[in-house]
Amino acid sequence: MSAVELADQFESVEKQEHAARLGMWFFLGSETLLFGGLFALYASYRAMYPFEFHQALLHNDTMLGTVNTLVLITSSFTVALAVHYVRMDRSRLAALLLGLSTAFGVTFLVIKFVEYGDHIRHHVLPAGMYSMADSPPGGVVMGQTLYWFMTALHALHVVAGMILLGIAAVGCARRRYGRSRFIVVENSGLYWHLVDIVWIFLWPLFYLAK
Amino acid sequence: MSDATLGMDADARMDPRGAGATHPDYMRAESGLRSWLLTKDHKRIALMFYGAVLLFLGLGGIFALILRTELLTPEATIIDPATYNQMFTLHGVTMVWLFMIPAIPTVFGNFALPLMLGAKDLAFPRLNLLSFYVYVASAVIILGAMVAGGADTGWTFYVPYSSTSPTAVTWMGIGIFVNGMSSIMTAINFVVSTHTLRATGLRWQRLPLFVWAIYGTSIIILFATPVLGLSLVLVALDHGLGLGIFDPRYGGDPVLFQHLFWFYSHPAVYIMILPAFAVISEVVCTYSQRPPASYRAIAYSSLGIAFGGFFTWGHHMFVAGMSEFDAGAFGGLSMFVAIFSAIKVFTWVATLRGGSIAFQTPMLYFLWFLFLFVFGGMTGVAVATQSLDVHWHDGYFVVAHFHFIMVGGTLTAFLAGAHYWFPKMFGKLYDERVGLVASVAVFIGFVFTFLPQFLLGNAGMPRRYYSYPPQYQWLNVLSTGGAWLLGAALLLALVNLVVALKWGRRAGPNPWGSRSFEWITSSPPSKHNFDVTPIIERTPYDYHLSEEDARERSRAS
Numbered sequence: 001m002s003a004v005e006l007a008d009q010f011e012s013v014e015k016q017e018h019a020a021r022l023g024m025w026f027f028l029g030s031e032t033l034l035f036g037g038l039f040a041l042y043a044s045y046r047a048m049y050p051f052e053f054h055q056a057l058l059h060n061d062t063m064l065g066t067v068n069t070l071v072l073i074t075s076s077f078t079v080a081l082a083v084h085y086v087r088m089d090r091s092r093l094a095a096l097l098l099g100l101s102t103a104f105g106v107t108f109l110v111i112k113f114v115e116y117g118d119h120i121r122h123h124v125l126p127a128g129m130y131s132m133a134d135s136p137p138g139g140v141v142m143g144q145t146l147y148w149f150m151t152a153l154h155a156l157h158v159v160a161g162m163i164l165l166g167i168a169a170v171g172c173a174r175r176r177y178g179r180s181r182f183i184v185v186e187n188s189g190l191y192w193h194l195v196d197i198v199w200i201f202l203w204p205l206f207y208l209a210k
Numbered sequence: 211m212s213d214a215t216l217g218m219d220a221d222a223r224m225d226p227r228g229a230g231a232t233h234p235d236y237m238r239a240e241s242g243l244r245s246w247l248l249t250k251d252h253k254r255i256a257l258m259f260y261g262a263v264l265l266f267l268g269l270g271g272i273f274a275l276i277l278r279t280e281l282l283t284p285e286a287t288i289i290d291p292a293t294y295n296q297m298f299t300l301h302g303v304t305m306v307w308l309f310m311i312p313a314i315p316t317v318f319g320n321f322a323l324p325l326m327l328g329a330k331d332l333a334f335p336r337l338n339l340l341s342f343y344v345y346v347a348s349a350v351i352i353l354g355a356m357v358a359g360g361a362d363t364g365w366t367f368y369v370p371y372s373s374t375s376p377t378a379v380t381w382m383g384i385g386i387f388v389n390g391m392s393s394i395m396t397a398i399n400f401v402v403s404t405h406t407l408r409a410t411g412l413r414w415q416r417l418p419l420f421v422w423a424i425y426g427t428s429i430i431i432l433f434a435t436p437v438l439g440l441s442l443v444l445v446a447l448d449h450g451l452g453l454g455i456f457d458p459r460y461g462g463d464p465v466l467f468q469h470l471f472w473f474y475s476h477p478a479v480y481i482m483i484l485p486a487f488a489v490i491s492e493v494v495c496t497y498s499q500r501p502p503a504s505y506r507a508i509a510y511s512s513l514g515i516a517f518g519g520f521f522t523w524g525h526h527m528f529v530a531g532m533s534e535f536d537a538g539a540f541g542g543l544s545m546f547v548a549i550f551s552a553i554k555v556f557t558w559v560a561t562l563r564g565g566s567i568a569f570q571t572p573m574l575y576f577l578w579f580l581f582l583f584v585f586g587g588m589t590g591v592a593v594a595t596q597s598l599d600v601h602w603h604d605g606y607f608v609v610a611h612f613h614f615i616m617v618g619g620t621l622t623a624f625l626a627g628a629h630y631w632f633p634k635m636f637g638k639l640y641d642e643r644v645g646l647v648a649s650v651a652v653f654i655g656f657v658f659t660f661l662p663q664f665l666l667g668n669a670g671m672p673r674r675y676y677s678y679p680p681q682y683q684w685l686n687v688l689s690t691g692g693a694w695l696l697g698a699a700l701l702l703a704l705v706n707l708v709v710a711l712k713w714g715r716r717a718g719p720n721p722w723g724s725r726s727f728e729w730i731t732s733s734p735p736s737k738h739n740f741d742v743t744p745i746i747e748r749t750p751y752d753y754h755l756s757e758e759d760a761r762e763r764s765r766a767s
Binding site for chain 2: 007008009010011015016018019022023026027029030031033034036037038040041044045048052126127137138139140141142145146149
């Protein structure tokens with residue numbers, strides 16, 4: 001395992017790692033606002049079309065949504081364990097846990113795409129995919145459009161998170177990351193927790209509040 | 211400092227060329243195209259941004275001149291109506307996203323912020339370089355979209371027109387989204403650097419005011435840009451794939467787009483003006499050789515503007531269907547932000563009192579800034595009043611108002627900064643007389659361009675119209691003449707600086723006698739800015755100390 005290289009501009013390794021962590025937190029804050037805009041849209045449209053939203057969300061399978069929630073929460077737990085173990089210099093175990101978390105990410109996406117497939121078969125589509133003739137009333141379509149866009153944007157974040165976890169896992173497996181160098185693992189973990197937290201908001205909005 | 215030098219007097223101990231002058235400066239430290247394109251040095255990245263934003267200022271300026279020339283006569287002059295619609299969109303998009311938002315932070319922020327912190331670089335140099343290339347990529351996408359069909363929606367991209375326009379709105383939207391990513395990268399870098407890279411003894415209360423304002427700007431960028439990126443991506447998907455989130459046929463509400471858009475774009479106004487405040491605060495203290503009348507008032511009002519700016523977006527939508535209560539609330543909140551701006555203006559003016567004022571080029575720009583910004587700000591308070599806004603909405607009054615802030619404020623401050631930091635960036639002095647003449651010409655050109663537009667707007671001329679009744683012509687002729695004068699003056703200022711690059715006299719480390727920290731190091735600075743991290747034992751505005759004492763209390767050799 002190699003120690004952290006200290007960049008010229010920093011006084012100490014502690015400050016350098018503090019900077020990396022702080023940068024990640026500000027980035028996460030920025031990401032929150034990205035989804036924040038969508039939550040605002042959801043709130044406005046739901047207030048506008050309470051009954052139509054109800055109808056739109058009836059197509060969503062609570063079971064699948066809940067299983068996916070459990071999958072993501074479990075993956076966040078394994079990521080947290082990985083960060084814990086890499087700090088204790090047990091890099092191989094951390095690599096294993098990160099690999100497992102990435103696999104949970106894959107599981108999440110597989111379930112999500114099974115769901116998307118169902119929706120397509122049942123013609124539950126975003127607005128642009130309808131021909132004007134047979135589309136349900138506007139409010140219902142809006143519920144579905146938001147569902148598709150918000151979950152798809154979240155799925156993109158899952159993919160980005162998996163890439164980060166994968167990088168961290170490879171680094172741990174090669175013992176590049178360990179007790180004295182774990183900021184990459186920590187930051188990837190932070191990002192993954194954001195992905196998880198966003199889903200924890202999407203879950204009630206699209207599966208429970210029907 | 212070695213023991214051998216301790217016995218000498220304070221002046222001789224310091225290298226008169228500034229700290230670190232024994233090393234080759236950052237422009238000569240490495241050579242070859244590769245050493246520029248792959249540099250991680252914040253100063254070189256600043257220069258690359260400088261070149262890029264000047265290019266887009268020129269491009270946006272040419273669009274503006276074409277527009278103004280077209281408006282010389284009530285009917286067709288040089289372009290057809292469709293081209294006119296494209297032209298004002300391109301002018302807006304280029305000026306807002308490719309010049310105004312990045313200009314001061316990425317050029318002077320990148321260059322001066324680490325120097326002011328006493329740091330060797332920003333916290334994430336690679337991210338900084340990436341930010342430049344992402345900016346270039348966004349410019350390429352936007353320019354590509356201009357060539358591949360342009361856009362005729364105006365820079366605001368209002369739906370439903372933008373989702374049905376036959377022009378290249380999709381790519382425009384994607385380009386602006388990518389541009390936002392570049393802004394966010396720069397903002398994260400500035401915020402984190404301010405938190406982690408301050409030199410020993412450089413407490414928050416000792417930071418130059420420039421740093422406070424750039425910090426405030428970065429916070430706004432971080433929290434507003436994602437919302438804009440999102441709303442333009444939604445418009446792009448609406449336009450390209452028929453996503454339909456704002457499409458009334460599918461239950462969408464076009465007014466919601468306006469809410470999302472202005473939630474970003476109103477704070478974006480502060481993204482554009484806070485960096486101007488940053489430059490102005492430095493200029494006014496240096497050229498009056500006085501500390502700011504109230505450091506805290508200027509520093510905290512930046513944060514107040516950054517925060518308050520998020521709650522005023524509704525004042526753009528008074529005629530888009532809004533309840534009396536909402537309109538009153540948004541109007542009131544907008545005026546609340548004006549209080550912070552007024553605090554700044556009064557503090558700058560009070561700073562002049564009792565100072566020994568030097569009327570050099572940047573200081574002259576400061577005076578124009580003061581006059582134009584107050585004018586623009588006061589008309590802003592007027593348009594924040596619903597009853598008045600209903601008359602002025604979508605007319606030339608609004609155009610004149612925001613150009614007073616954006617051009618009279620930000621561009622003027624950009625010019626002040628370009629002259630103020632010129633010796634530090636390039637180690638040369640520009641010709642003061644030509645600089646002063648160009649500055650006066652900029653002011654006169656500006657007033658002739660935009661003052662008539664207030665009158666046009668009040669008389670009822672709508673914005674973005676290709677033709678107008680003949681009685682508006684004389685004011686339009688004045689405005690067009692002013693625009694050409696403004697263009698020529700800007701060109702003169704640029705030529706003056708370019709000439710100085712080659713033929714200017716050599717500048718010392720601190721030609722203006724400033725106490726701010728970027729002037730401790732040599733001009734131009736060496737690659738690593740300071741040989742050792744400076745130890746700061748004073749504020750950046752300690753004008754009661756002699757220059758020698760000031761240097762002694764910010765040791766960097």
